[in-house]
């Protein structure tokens with residue numbers, strides 16, 4: 001049966017690869033609504049090809065620009081957070097794929113759950129900042145969140161046919177990112193371009209920096225905690241530089257089940273779209289184990305990758321702490337990408353924000369939004385005045 005999809009973040013790395021999956025399966029998937037931020041050129045191409053009925057953009061200026069560039073008058077264009085939510089709950093859509101960047105994805109996710117859409121979630125910041133609210137709402141409305149993040153997709157795939165109660169440990173693999181072979185001292189003067197040079201994956205700028213600090217893995221630990229209802233002491237991270245084993249599940253009998261494949265996000269995206277079925281993915285590179293030769297696994301040095309330690313601490317503390325972790329990291333990475341701070345200062349600003357924060361247990365949505373704003377202000381002011 002045809003699945004109708006609202007795609008949030010259509011011009012991004014995950015968004016474009018989702019469109020590629022839809023392009024490969026016109027018999028199975030159709031884009032009914034889409035959103036993007038401000039890349040009108042890319043957005044317009046996607047609109048012309050996929051012909052959604054509704055398009056949401058970042059603000060009124062982008063809306064005007066798009067309206068002038070569009071020839072078809074049959075497509076509604078909306079803007080701002082309200083527009084993003086409208087796209088997320090578009091009545092003709094069965095599924096909402098959230099591939100926007102950052103905690104702006106939270107309210108659209110909650111709205112889509114309330115509208116009982118099936119959810120494909122790439123936007124990990126949403127689960128980090130308010131996992132307890134998202135998961136409670138999903139449970140209340142009987143909605144399953146289907147992970148698009150490769151590690152969480154690997155875990156979901158390794159759980160098929162098994163019970164969560166029989167799991168003794170989740171093991172997330174980490175490539176180590178752009179600087180995995182450098183010492184901390186060697187990170188003092190690395191450039192933005194160096195940091196954006198991921199060894200295995202081509203991704204958006206923010207997640208590529210997160211991968212280099214290993215904050216990405218920290219966010220993923222918190223994401224796994226919520227998606228699979230797993231306590232932090234049962235979530236481990238292992239360095240695996242080939243990014244071929246995408247994550248593993250250990251069961252009580254010490255049997256370990258893993259999902260492997262060549263690094264290609266179209267796999268996890270398609271699995272979320274077609275779940276629980278599997279479709280052909282003709283464009284994917286077959287994993288050739290004799291070509292891969294050896295696979296390597298290493299313990300993570302938590303002093304070297306301090307951001308991962310900060311994420312575990314924030315997750316275990318819980319309450320509003322993960323919101324601070326995420327907001328401080330989003331702000332600091334933004335400033336790094338703008339050339340205002342050095343690479344190692346990202347984790348310093350995140351740590352300062354966490355240290356200054358008085359944890360609020362069980363924060364509601366409004367509290368989370370206030371903490372998010374206050375944390376960004378704290379980081380911005382320190383950076384602008386330093």
Ligand SMILES: NC(=O)C1=CN([C@@H]2O[C@H](COP(=O)(O)OP(=O)(O)OC[C@H]3O[C@@H](n4cnc5c(N)ncnc54)[C@H](OP(=O)(O)O)[C@@H]3O)[C@@H](O)[C@H]2O)C=CC1
Nearest residue numbers: 009011012013014036037038039100101122123124203204
């Ligand atoms: N890239 C990857 O391989 C992976 C990504 N993820 C997660 O998926 C999410 C998306 O990542 P990625 O695709 O790399 O990111 P990109 O930066 O490539 O894309 C982000 C998308 O969100 C849109 N966007 C950004 N800000 C806003 C805003 N304020 N309002 C509306 N739309 C906005 C952008 O629009 P525009 O560009 O038009 O302004 C773009 O379409 C992240 O949470 C990331 O952690 C998870 C696993 C792998």
Ligand SMILES: CC(=O)[C@@H](O)[C@H](O)COP(=O)(O)O
Nearest residue numbers: 149150174175176177211216
């Ligand atoms: C492709 C994907 O899921 C990314 O989140 C990936 O995990 C980044 O790689 P590392 O964080 O392991 O470097």
Ligand SMILES: [Mn+2]
Nearest residue numbers: 149150151220
């Ligand atoms: Mn990942």
